[in-house]
Amino acid sequence: EAQVTQNPRYLITVTGKKLTVTCSQNMNHEYMSWYRQDPGLGLRQIYYSMNVEVTDKGDVPEGYKVSRKEKRNFPLILESPSPNQTSLYFCASSLRPPDVSRAQSMWKLFFGSGTQLSVL
Amino acid sequence: ILNVEQSPQSLHVQEGDSTNFTCSFPSSNFYALHWYRWETAKSPEALFVMTLNGDEKKKGRISATLNTKEGYSYLYIKGSQPEDSATYLCACGEAGNMLTFGGGTRLMVKP
Numbered sequence: 769e770a771q772v773t774q775n776p777r778y779l780i781t782v783t784g785k786k787l788t789v790t791c792s793q794n795m796n797h798e799y800m801s802w803y804r805q806d807p808g809l810g811l812r813q814i815y816y817s818m819n820v821e822v823t824d825k826g827d828v829p830e831g832y833k834v835s836r837k838e839k840r841n842f843p844l845i846l847e848s849p850s851p852n853q854t855s856l857y858f859c860a861s862s863l864r865p866p867d868v869s870r871a872q873s874m875w876k877l878f879f880g881s882g883t884q885l886s887v888l
Numbered sequence: 889i890l891n892v893e894q895s896p897q898s899l900h901v902q903e904g905d906s907t908n909f910t911c912s913f914p915s916s917n918f919y920a921l922h923w924y925r926w927e928t929a930k931s932p933e934a935l936f937v938m939t940l941n942g943d944e945k946k947k948g949r950i951s952a953t954l955n956t957k958e959g960y961s962y963l964y965i966k967g968s969q970p971e972d973s974a975t976y977l978c979a980c981g982e983a984g985n986m987l988t989f990g991g992g993t994r995l996m997v998k999p
Contacts, residue, residue, distance in 0.1 A: 772931075801987070810892075811932075811977065811989035826986065858931065875920060876934035877987070 770795045774859050774880035781849055782888050789844045789883050791859030799865040800842040801826070801877070802834065804855040811858065817842055818865050849887040857883045890914055892980045894990035901968050902998055908964045909993040911978030915959035920981040923952055923963055926992070927974045935963075935976075968997045 772793045781787055793800065801816040803826075813826030817836040831853055833845040842861075846853060864874040892913045901907050911921065920939045924932040936945040941956040949966045965972055975992040982988075 803989070808991065810991040811979075813987065813989075816986075827988070860932075875922070875937050875981075877922070877924070877932075879931035879933070881931050 770878075772859055772861055772878050772880040774857075774883050776883060777881060778884045780886045780888065783850055784848050787846050787849060787885075789846075789857060789859075789885070791842045791844065791880055792840050793842075793861040793878070794840065795861065795863070795878065796839065797861035797863050797878070798839070799862045800836065801860050802832070802842070802844050803858045803860065804828065805858065805882075806855050814844065814857075849885075851887045853885065854887045855885060857885060890980055890982060890986075890988040892978065892988050892990040894976075894978055894993050896993060897991065898994040898996070900996045900998065903968060903970060905968050905997075906964065906966045907968055907995070908962050909976065909995075911961045911963070911980075911990055913959050913961075913978075913980040913988075913990075915956055917982045918956050918959070918980065921954055921956075921961050922979040922981070922987065923961070924977040924979065925974050926977055932977055963993075965995070968995070970997045970999050973997045 775790045798819045802814040803811040805811050812828050815834040817823045859880040860877040862877050895910050922937050923935040926932040936952045938954040943954040945952050951964045954961045973996050975994045977992045979987045979989045
């Protein structure tokens with residue numbers, strides 16, 4: 769089954785304890801992205817990746833790291849989590865990044881099931 | 889960072905009513921407009937991606953239009969059903985790879 773898999777679904781941690789949220793897709797998608805969702809603020813992009821070894825900052829990258837060593841995986845790393853990083857996180861992927869030479873249908877994002885993170 | 893706004897924030901309608909909501913975005917550097925449907929406790933799912941001024945897309949009872957010159961998109965639901973209850977998100981892409989989401993419109997359809 770084609771899907772984006774995030775783990776864990778729920779995580780409670782303490783300030784300063786490094787954590788990684790994993791994201792994996794089995795659709796050979798080039799583009800992957802991380803979002804956080806906070807009440808009243810909508811989905812905000814943290815980092816995105818155009819392809820292997822290509823990553824870039826989104827709107828709210830502070831306090832986060834990512835890596836894209838393989839096409840299928842795009843982990844989100846919080847080196848020293850803080851309470852203001854308590855949020856609902858989504859990983860998403862699309863077949864291709866937006867490009868006028870490619871069909872719109874290739875740009876649709878497929879989302880993972882979300883990770884609810886609480887930092888105490 | 890784009891300013892993508894959706895209105896209304898929430899909407900209660902009766903089963904069978906038709907409804908629509910708005911996504912507005914800056915018209916400069918526009919690249920694409922996405923609509924997603926997000927049910928509670930699930931992940932957002934793509935409805936439409938539109939790029940051209942005047943684009944119209946339809947999927948069952950749901951349709952969307954795009955006006956890139958004035959910077960807005962409408963999402964219409966004809967004959968709302970309880971299963972249409974969800975948050976509807978729009979996202980605007982600039983030339984490049986950033987996709988900025990609006991705050992969503994939460995639709996509740998009463999049987």
